[in-house]
Amino acid sequence: MSTHTSPGDKIVVKGASLLGEQATDLLLEDGVIREIGSVSEKGARVIEADGLVALPGLVDLHTHLREPGREDAETIRTGSAAAAVGGYTAVLAMANTSPVTDTAENAERVFDLGRAAGLVDVHPVGAVTRGLAGEELAELGLMATSRARVRVFSDDGKCVGDARVMRRALEYVKAFGGVISQHSQDSSLAGASACCHEGEVSGQLGLPGWPGIAEEVIVARDVMLARHTGSRVHVAHVSTAGSVEVIRWARAQGIDVTAEVTPHHLLLTTDLLTGYDPTYKVNPPLRPVEDVEALRAALADGTIDAVATDHAPHARHDKEHAFVDAAFGMLGLETALGVVNTVMRGNDLLDWAGVARVMSANPARIAGLADQGQALQVGAPANLTLIDPEAQVTVDRDASVSLSRNNPWHGRTLTGAVHATLLRGVPTVLEGKLV
Amino acid sequence: MKHLLSINDLDVDAMRMIFDTAAEMHDVQHREVKKLPALRGRTVINLFFEDSTRTRSSFEIAGKWLSADTINITGKGSSTSKGESLRDTVLTVCAMGVDALVMRHHASGSAQQVSEWVDAVVINAGDGTHEHPTQALLDAYALELKLGSLEGRRIAIVGDLTHSRVFRSNVLALTKLGADVTVVAPPTLMPSGIDAWAKASGFSTSYDLDEVLPGADAVMMLRVQRERMNGAFFPTAREYTVRYGLTRDRLATLKPDTPILHPGPMNRGLEIAADAADAAQSLVLDQVSAGVAVRMSVLYHLLAGEETA
Numbered sequence: 001m002s003t004h005t006s007p008g009d010k011i012v013v014k015g016a017s018l019l020g021e022q023a024t025d026l027l028l029e030d031g032v033i034r035e036i037g038s039v040s041e042k043g044a045r046v047i048e049a050d051g052l053v054a055l056p057g058l059v060d061l062h063t064h065l066r067e068p069g070r071e072d073a074e075t076i077r078t079g080s081a082a083a084a085v086g087g088y089t090a091v092l093a094m095a096n097t098s099p100v101t102d103t104a105e106n107a108e109r110v111f112d113l114g115r116a117a118g119l120v121d122v123h124p125v126g127a128v129t130r131g132l133a134g135e136e137l138a139e140l141g142l143m144a145t146s147r148a149r150v151r152v153f154s155d156d157g158k159c160v161g162d163a164r165v166m167r168r169a170l171e172y173v174k175a176f177g178g179v180i181s182q183h184s185q186d187s188s189l190a191g192a193s194a195c196c197h198e199g200e201v202s203g204q205l206g207l208p209g210w211p212g213i214a215e216e217v218i219v220a221r222d223v224m225l226a227r228h229t230g231s232r233v234h235v236a237h238v239s240t241a242g243s244v245e246v247i248r249w250a251r252a253q254g255i256d257v258t259a260e261v262t263p264h265h266l267l268l269t270t271d272l273l274t275g276y277d278p279t280y281k282v283n284p285p286l287r288p289v290e291d292v293e294a295l296r297a298a299l300a301d302g303t304i305d306a307v308a309t310d311h312a313p314h315a316r317h318d319k320e321h322a323f324v325d326a327a328f329g330m331l332g333l334e335t336a337l338g339v340v341n342t343v344m345r346g347n348d349l350l351d352w353a354g355v356a357r358v359m360s361a362n363p364a365r366i367a368g369l370a371d372q373g374q375a376l377q378v379g380a381p382a383n384l385t386l387i388d389p390e391a392q393v394t395v396d397r398d399a400s401v402s403l404s405r406n407n408p409w410h411g412r413t414l415t416g417a418v419h420a421t422l423l424r425g426v427p428t429v430l431e432g433k434l435v
Numbered sequence: 436m437k438h439l440l441s442i443n444d445l446d447v448d449a450m451r452m453i454f455d456t457a458a459e460m461h462d463v464q465h466r467e468v469k470k471l472p473a474l475r476g477r478t479v480i481n482l483f484f485e486d487s488t489r490t491r492s493s494f495e496i497a498g499k500w501l502s503a504d505t506i507n508i509t510g511k512g513s514s515t516s517k518g519e520s521l522r523d524t525v526l527t528v529c530a531m532g533v534d535a536l537v538m539r540h541h542a543s544g545s546a547q548q549v550s551e552w553v554d555a556v557v558i559n560a561g562d563g564t565h566e567h568p569t570q571a572l573l574d575a576y577a578l579e580l581k582l583g584s585l586e587g588r589r590i591a592i593v594g595d596l597t598h599s600r601v602f603r604s605n606v607l608a609l610t611k612l613g614a615d616v617t618v619v620a621p622p623t624l625m626p627s628g629i630d631a632w633a634k635a636s637g638f639s640t641s642y643d644l645d646e647v648l649p650g651a652d653a654v655m656m657l658r659v660q661r662e663r664m665n666g667a668f669f670p671t672a673r674e675y676t677v678r679y680g681l682t683r684d685r686l687a688t689l690k691p692d693t694p695i696l697h698p699g700p701m702n703r704g705l706e707i708a709a710d711a712a713d714a715a716q717s718l719v720l721d722q723v724s725a726g727v728a729v730r731m732s733v734l735y736h737l738l739a740g741e742e743t744a
Contacts, residue, residue, distance in 0.1 A: 191666075200628025206543040206565035206603055209627065276544025320522035322542030324563070 016049035020352030028382040031424035057089025057383030059363040062308035069098030074313035080119035082333040084428040087385035087418040090121040102127035102138035104146035111148035126150040144176040151368040154181035170231035189214035197285040212240035223250035235259040239284035241294030260308035263339035278326030300349040313404030338414030382425035391417035442607035456732035474503035497730035571604035577725040586613035594657025655696040
């Protein structure tokens with residue numbers, strides 16, 4: 001919690017442009033937006049926001065905070081810091097920790113550590129199956145009724161491959177409004193040593209890969225299972241044009257399916273692998289440019305609901321192996337807004353309202369977070385992000401507040417920088433720095 | 436040229452220079468006293484993470500005949516299984532004071548990664564299913580000894596292309612030298628995206644060996660692992676032999692002087708019949724002999740290069 005501002009203090013955000021529209025002032029008090037318009041600064045701390053764009057605090061459906069188990073790569077505190085610096089006020093922490101988040105007790109532990117860090121709301125994702133083994137259901141209901149109120153369940157990192165288990169999980173979570181977030185990857189089409197997208201680049205590099213179809217067959221199966229069960233499925237990190245087509249079709253049938261895309265799949269392509277740099281090894285893998293274009297279009301037209309980072313910190317030594325042996329994953333929390341702004345707003349595919357939709361409102365809705373992602377209006381929780389829309393930022397991996405350095409954006413210049421983040425009226429980030 | 440990681444590191448002139456020096460080294464091989472002083476005092480480490488007899492001993496002999504101190508370090512399995520990162524492993528080896536690292540590793544790209552971490556010269560002696568550049572150089576060298584210039588020569592490369600570093604290096608080397616290369620395999624053993632690659636690089640692909648063989652000026656057979664049938668790449672070894680093996684019947688369709696190459700080790704009876712392996716036109720042993728000369732040349736140019744320039 002900030003030492004400078006306590007929840008009862010008044011803050012005036014002066015001259016912020018709400019969703020890029022007309023500039024106005026906001027009075028924040030008791031964790032909510034008290035007034036919008038011309039407000040009195042009396043007794044209030046003022047945050048000058050002239051030229052800044054205000055969005056509702058960002059919500060990330062997909063992060064790996066590594067605690068418990070790999071605190072050398074990231075902790076809930078450092079991951080929360082990276083999230084706040086990235087403009088986030090809430091993150092969902094994936095279950096593939098050690099131990100796995102597959103019980104109420106484990107979920108509460110993550111939840112409590114998040115509260116103690118106090119920089120963003122940390123909502124644990126529960127495992128679908130015990131130990132992520134894909135066989136027996138984890139204690140989904142007990143996690144849901146725990147203090148952590150788990151609503152999103154995922155074996156992320158692994159696919160729930162068994163159709164019977166996936167069917168039962170989809171059915172079971174209906175009792176408490178849960179959703180299954182699936183890592184779509186058919187293990188028989190993605191061999192054990194597969195490490196990248198299978199295509200022209202992998203063929204020349206001699207790297208074992210897996211084709212887009214390995215994702216698409218699972219997406220297709222799961223939307224049919226969602227239709228059969230009348231339940232809700234969420235497709236994590238969609239990476240191919242074929243998956244987009246399936247999701248678009250399913251939506252048209254009225255199937256309850258939502259989907260997310262990562263920032264890296266909106267910009268980085270498979271030809272980055274030619275240097276065999278494991279920084280670019282990620283699952284799902286970087287795909288060809290045709291897929292990237294389809295993903296951008298799907299995010300713009302609403303077929304894909306949300307941007308989710310899949311922030312995946314790794315200790316340096318876990319990336320300093322040969323490409324096939326190195327760990328999967330890349331950092332994403334601190335750069336997501338810049339990437340989305342550069343790729344989507346920069347190409348007129350989304351406006352600021354659209355960015356708010358895919359990075360805040362939709363992810364909050366999918367995760368069932370009532371106090372996040374709300375429109376910036378009087379009475380709403382004072383979760384907001386102030387963005388300098390024209391700032392040119394050259395990413396420096398060593399400037400990160402994450403414990404890890406597996407940053408694929410290092411050296412790239414992105415447009416737009418998070419200037420401030422406020423969680424329930426309390427600044428967590430000011431002038432781009434942690435408070 | 437600081438390292439030899441891929442055939443892409445070489446232009447035609449560089450290849451020609453390697454072949455010219457190899458020819459001189461080839462003469463040394465037939466002398467009674469085979470030792471040259473060129474690399475006296477230099478240390479070459481053969482760092483082999485994967486089993487290999489012929490490539491390792493070929494590099495070892497090459498280094499010794501050039502008077503380098505040649506040391507073999509072999510370790511089966513990946514460094515990850517020992518809990519050490521590849522970077523730590525190679526930095527440890529190089530900290531002993533190494534001029535050249537000849538490296539064989541199960542992972543594609545590993546030689547390139549290592550070259551970015553160490554000061555020593557790195558020679559790729561086979562990285563996963565990516566490349567094996569000295570094999571391609573020795574194949575081209577041995578072929579030129581038989582055929583003269585490879586310009587316009589029709590060369591068939593047949594076998595498990597997907598899993599073959601020999602194929603990947605050879606297709607680059609032979610097309611650079613002007614050969615008209617056709618690669619032959621069942622669709623399941625063709626690398627992904629090969630059609631676009633072939634089009635961009637100017638080689639051809641075929642699923643039908645019998646269509647390709649009659650026009651071939653040279654045939655290179657690749658090793659096929661019997662275990663591949665477990666990955667549903669082909670039904671049985673028998674069917675593979677019938678459809679893609681250099682059988683006695685197919686041998687008869689070749690001209691008597693058409694060179695037959697195989698990088699070894701051969702699966703006699705699977706991808707190559709004994710009659711073909713042992714035929715007068717087989718270059719299998721010439722390849723081995725050329726291998727030492729070409730590797731001497733590569734070591735010489737990478738380690739003593741400045742003095743010759």
